[in-house]
Amino acid sequence: MxxxxxxxxxxxxxxxxxxxxxxxxxxxxxxxxxxxxxxxxxxxxxxxxxxxxxxxxxxxxxxxxxxxxxxxxxxxxxxxxxxxxxxxxxxxxxxxxxxxxxxxxxxxxxxxxxxxxxxxxxxxxxxxxxxxxxxxxxxxxxxxxxxxxxxxxxxxxxxxxTVKKTGVKVMGVDLGLKIPAVAVTDDEKVRFFGNGRENKYKKRKFRSVRKALGKKKKLNAIRNSKNKEQRWMKDKDHKISRAIVNFAKENKVSVIRLERLANIRQTTRTSRKNEKNLHTWSFYRLSQFIEYKANLEGIEVEYVNPAYTSQTCPRCSEKNKAQDRKYKCRCGFEKHRDIVGAMNIRYAPVVDGNSQPA
Structure with missing residues (x-):
């Protein structure tokens, strides 16, 4: 390989x-x-x-x-x-x-x-x-x-x-805005990646600068600001994807599972105030960075159907809507809602059907 x-x-x-x-x-x-x-x-x-x-x-x-x-x-x-x-x-x-x-x-x-x-x-x-x-x-x-x-x-x-990892140890990764990524291994080890607050602040600052430049009709400066923002976003994606793959290596993970991103802008949990960030952040690029870095380490990447991954209880399979950042189920299960998403992504149906048994 x-x-x-x-x-x-x-x-x-x-x-x-x-x-x-x-x-x-x-x-x-x-x-x-x-x-x-x-x-x-x-x-x-x-x-x-x-x-x-x-x-x-x-x-x-x-x-x-x-x-x-x-x-x-x-x-x-x-x-x-x-x-x-x-x-x-x-x-x-x-x-x-x-x-x-x-x-x-x-x-x-x-x-x-x-x-x-x-x-x-x-x-x-x-x-x-x-x-x-x-x-x-x-x-x-x-x-x-x-x-x-x-x-x-x-x-x-x-x-x-590359050398394909032996054995099958699966890790689910949930991508989002407030928390860029959450990973959960099949032995319940959890890691949060990135800083959503920092990302939101930086993007708001870039927009504010461009708005001021627009009033002065400085078109070249606006273009340079957009390029600078894209470079900053790309650098963040590189660092997060590298940290995710390193976490997978540390835990001897052989398969990383991600959500299929075809409809992420329609399905991602967000509010009106986060809408601009949602439509300018490249979830696809982050997933591609994770995939190619993982492949270099012999780790497979599979894409799963994201339906109800953030609403289904990992313990009893009942569907519940999370309140703010906390997920609660009548069976007594409680977790951060992004952890729930990553836990369910581990065992969700793989899009192409060619999944490794988890």
Missing amino acids: SQTVTVKIKLLPTKEQALTLTEMSKTYISTINDLVSEMVKEKKNTKKTSKNIDVSLPSAVKNQAIKDAKSVFKKAKKTKFETVPVLKKPMCIWNNQNYSFDFTHIYLPIMIDGKAKKTPIRALLVDKDNRNFNLLKQKLGTLRITKKSNKWVAQISVTIP
Whole structure:
């Protein structure tokens, strides 16, 4: 078993290198689109090699462009050419035989004075203890360089071998707003993750800042504020998902169960004052972070039907509505309502039916 992840690395090219990368990225995309157009016209794959393509790119990059063009053509062929994808975002890709790196630079062929020359580009790879650097010791795939928000980023595809956990120990995770996540193992160990009050305060502060900027008609500042808020939210999701997976590892959990998120905005318990937070928080992203981090550790993730998970008594199965944060049942069972949700998620029906026996 293996898992493929993308390692992102910030690049600090010189002005000359940045200009070269910009031109190469535009050329790379236009080359792919031209090849796809030719193949669609002829209704067959191209037989061109790097020698047949007269553009200012290293031969290795030309070969990658041909490979990518064939992939796009294959997608178009599946739709009987009713939909032909056209790439727009500038980028450039090198295969794993044409780049290398150390603690400070990435070395790859770029065009200098009309010739391909292997060139060091400064990169923030930091130290040996950095998690990204440890990931880069695994099997490497392609390297993609692109520009995001005026910053250059290298994205390296990494394939990591995983070992599936033996035995079946299940953990349920309930996602929410006031408490971002609650986990309960099948031997009743409980952990709360994240700080809903802090999240709510920060999001309210971001909205307040944008409202003030809107009155001053500072559109760029508003856009920057939204981007900053998204980065902050994404960082929170990364930290919570990592803590959840670490808790699962500590308790030798082999299966994590989450709610299917298709209708979470309709079913999540919330009040009018929490409505804005509900519709701007990415529950899906958090669940995806949990899934891919869990898979790296050999832990399976299953999605369950969320119906009545917060209302059903784990002891007697009677349905009751929680009052505020406390759940009470006539049978005498009492718990925090999010713990009840996580307890029931452990044994709820799995959406695709392929559940591990709990």
